[in-house]
Amino acid sequence: MxxxxxxxxxxxxxxxxxxxxxxxxxxxxxxxxxxxxxxxxxxxxxxxxxxxxxxxxxxxxxxxxxxxxxxxxxxxxxxxxxxxxxxxxxxxxxxxxxxxxxxxxxxxxxxxxxxxxxxxxxxxxxxxxxxxxxxxxxxxxxxxxxxxxxxxxxxRTFLIRLRSFGFKYGLPTDTDFLLDTRFMPNPYYRAELAPLDGRDERIRDFFQSQECVSEYIDHAVNLIRIAAKQYEKVGRASMTVSVGCTGGRHRSVYVVEQIAEKLSREFKVEVEHRDVNR
Incomplete structure (x- = not known):
């Protein structure tokens, strides 16, 4: 209407x-x-x-x-x-x-x-x-x-834009929050996982076995949720969260996908994987 x-x-x-x-x-x-x-x-x-x-x-x-x-x-x-x-x-x-x-x-x-x-x-x-x-x-x-x-x-339809990126390709300039995932175990150093990206089921299985990864995602979701609700309260229509790892292919992509899945229950969410194919 x-x-x-x-x-x-x-x-x-x-x-x-x-x-x-x-x-x-x-x-x-x-x-x-x-x-x-x-x-x-x-x-x-x-x-x-x-x-x-x-x-x-x-x-x-x-x-x-x-x-x-x-x-x-x-x-x-x-x-x-x-x-x-x-x-x-x-x-x-x-x-x-x-x-x-x-x-x-x-x-x-x-x-x-x-x-x-x-x-x-x-x-x-x-x-x-x-x-x-x-x-x-x-x-x-x-x-x-x-x-x-x-x-x-x-x-009101508050929009959260989630972007994965690789630090080695430069920081995104249009972002409200920047999250770093370079401390996480890197699938790049496992030959069978290196060609894949963070959306692949085998990469998901790899990260789901890492307790620190799920804990980090839970904290990130809570932080973004708090910020989004406050932004919406003061009249903003959207916010952008950029999640980085070294190359923007594995860790950041996986984390963005997980955050998007959890936040999409409450907000409109858009996902961009800036460097996944580089």
């Missing part, structure tokens, strides 16, 4: 952070889409391969059409597929944020900042009434990310 999230709310309340969270959740995101184009755009989405789309619709969009009517029509037409998030904060906090960032409120010009905030709140009141509300007055960025993620928990 297609999922549509509309992000709206007061200027300075954190909409930019919310849309970045949705980008991390693999949403196709558009900021400041004119309401007059909303229906045509969603029609295109419904006939495309895009499953998740997020739109920022706020007072900047209102100058191009009736914002409230566009959102209500979207909710009626695609009932069950649309979620509206509305971000707000106290006037005092919004004034403080604009003072710190020195940015101009979209409605400032002929009115003061205080008046602009009041006018914006009134313009968006009907959208607020049909939305999930997030009050960011006392929130830091991390807490806001957690809140957005929790409200859209049905969308």
């Amino acid at each position: 297609k999922r549509i999230v509309v992000v709206s709310g007061l200027s300075g309340a954190g909409k930019s952070t919310a849309i970045r969270v949705l980008e991390d959740l693999d949403f196709f995101c558009i900021d400041n889409l004119p309401p007059s184009l909303l229906n045509d755009f969603i029609t295109i989405v419904m006939n495309s391969s895009i499953d998740k789309v997020a739109l920022v619709l706020d007072v900047r969009s209102a100058q191009f059409g009736d914002l409230t009517s566009a959102v209500k029509k979207l909710l009626q037409t695609y009932e069950g597929s649309v979620t509206v998030l509305f971000l707000e904060a106290s006037k005092e906090e919004l004034i403080r944020r604009f003072s710190v960032t020195r940015r101009k409120h979209p409605l400032e010009g002929k009115m003061s900042l205080s008046e602009a905030i009041d006018a914006e709140r009134k313009m968006l009141d009907e959208i607020r009434n049909v939305a999930l509300i997030i009050d960011t007055t006392d929130m830091d960025i991390q807490t806001l990310r957690e809140r957005v993620s929790s409200l859209l928990a049905f969308e």
Whole structure:
């Protein structure tokens, strides 16, 4: 089923952070889409391969059409597929944020900042009434990310990328955790095992007889699980774990396969064996 999230709310309340969270959740995101184009755009989405789309619709969009009517029509037409998030904060906090960032409120010009905030709140009141509300007055960025993620928990699919590699071919640069397996017994020095790789049943039998290997894997799985849950809690969508041995053919490949098997019960897992064929 297609999922549509509309992000709206007061200027300075954190909409930019919310849309970045949705980008991390693999949403196709558009900021400041004119309401007059909303229906045509969603029609295109419904006939495309895009499953998740997020739109920022706020007072900047209102100058191009009736914002409230566009959102209500979207909710009626695609009932069950649309979620509206509305971000707000106290006037005092919004004034403080604009003072710190020195940015101009979209409605400032002929009115003061205080008046602009009041006018914006009134313009968006009907959208607020049909939305999930997030009050960011006392929130830091991390807490806001957690809140957005929790409200859209049905969308969360945290990804753990597991990569085996050989140290002699260089360290991977895009990794969050690096595990070293070079202390383990090396099948390379047994003639009947050397041509094989860590996915072969005979290599598995070799390592399963080594108590230190299974103990290491259990500890690694627990460490990765703790980190993954915390990363997910703060709004990240994925993490990468690289497991190395000397050549990237036996030990690291076996360990990655074992870790993947255990973690795939809780998370989405992707496996890459970078150097297994070198």
